[in-house]
Amino acid sequence: MYVINVLQANYNLEDLNEESLTYVNRLLGERYKQWKSDLHHHFQTFDDPEVALREGCPQELEGREDSWAWLCSHFQEGGYLKAAQANKGNRNKKTLLHHSGSRPFSYRMDARRREGSKFPEIDVFGDVYVRPGNELAESLYTTMVEKSQLVLQESASQLPPDTPLESVDPPHDAGFQILTETLDQTLGRRPGTYCRGMGNARRRESRARSASRSNGR
Incomplete structure (x- = not known):
């Protein structure tokens, strides 16, 4: 909410x-989740939640210790722990594991x-994705x-x-099409608009919407 308020104060959304x-x-949404x-x-670096609450307030929350107290309580809730465990399990099931860190x-x-x-x-x-020993990612790339x-x-x-190849521009979205088609052909297309290999950086249109556009044309 703080970020949204800042944006609204500085930009006409x-x-x-x-x-x-x-x-x-x-x-x-991506920034908030990250x-x-x-x-x-950071909370998990402390062995004792009470120590994390008392001594672990990050610098960015200085002056807003009540927010850190709420987060410490939130991180110990059953629902959050269950969701975190589920996310970890889903990651272990992934065919491709990225190494992009938090960026x-x-x-x-x-x-x-x-x-x-x-x-x-x-x-x-x-x-x-490409790392030494990851033959699948290297082959796909x-x-x-x-x-x-x-x-x-x-x-x-x-x-x-005589036009040099370096000065040639590919068609719009050519890279996106190549990536999605290569992954779909090798790993199968997932349902919905999620694009494997793209994180949350890009979503493709649903089949229904694409079909309606084609019919309209």
Whole structure:
């Protein structure tokens, strides 16, 4: 709520279109969950909850010790512990495990775009999933890179023959399409709009909505 109030005080959120508002809401949700998760990890560094309450208030909550007291109580509730355990179990079931730490995928992709990446989704996949000994992730990444080169070559074939490949821009969302198609073909598509390998950085449209658009056209 504090973040939302700050945004409303400094920006006119009423002028945002639906797509932008959805992005802002998703971004705030990601930041809140990560902030809460970081505080929970900090709480867990103390062996005794009473010590955590008395001595563990993080610097960002100084002056708002009542908020830290509420969090300490919240982290010990049965519902929260059950949800945390379920999340841990779900992570153990994952075919692909990312190594991105606490930095959201959306931040990584924005950084890659600023660096001039033609396929930021594929580059981020390589950054966070490919590790020595992970043959599946390495194989998937190699396939994506090969497909991206084919896309660039196809785009270059429609330009003057002396056009260097480095200056060729791929079609919009080509990296996203390559990533999702490669993962779907290898691991199967998950139901809903969730995109495997993208964290919460991107969601695809539901089949029903895509079909309605196609019918409309």
